Amino acid sequence: MQKIKDERLKLKNLKNIRVLFMVQTIGILGILGYDLVTKGIDGMTDNPLWFVFIITAIVSAYLSMNISVDHETSGKSPEKGLIISLTVTALISIVIGYLISLSEGTPATTGILIGGIVFICGAIPCFYVYRLRKRTMDN
Structure with missing residues (x-):
């Protein structure tokens, strides 16, 4: 597999990854919501997807902090x-x-x-x- 050198293709690839991340997050939230309705809050937090969701949210927040600090102008x-x-x-x-x-x-x-x-x-x-x-x- 060759490295992508075209900037437009890199940007399109990043946008595709962002869409995939959103679809995955919506799927995880759907499964956790179903567990919440059927098993209650304890059943939802016992699901391993709960830990995946929490870890993903924390990593996403830290990566966003990095971008927002780089974007600050003051x-x-x-x-x-x-x-x-x-x-x-x-x-x-x-x-x-x-x-x-x-x-x-x-x-x-x-x-x-x-x-x-x-x-x-x-x-x-x-x-x-x-x-x-x-x-x-x-x-």
Whole structure:
């Protein structure tokens, strides 16, 4: 198989891959929706396609972050953006942890644990975008 050298054909190939990705995602969502209706939320999340869908969504989000940072034109400080992002993430985590600890029958440690998990899961993309912005500023 020969490498494609024509830019128009490369672009058409990328568009075809995008359409295939959309069809695949719609198919996965259809199967998961059927499982949701027939087996409930537990049946849907037990399906291995659930993990494929979640991993695909995460990878797609990270790849989109890379493109959006490259598309930014403003010369804002990456450090300032990181501090703002981490502050908002911390506030959201504190609110979620507090609301969970207020629910009846739930110990405060559960709220702290879930708030910490939400913070870590929110901080990872913040640091990733910071690293991308820092790399773009250095270039």
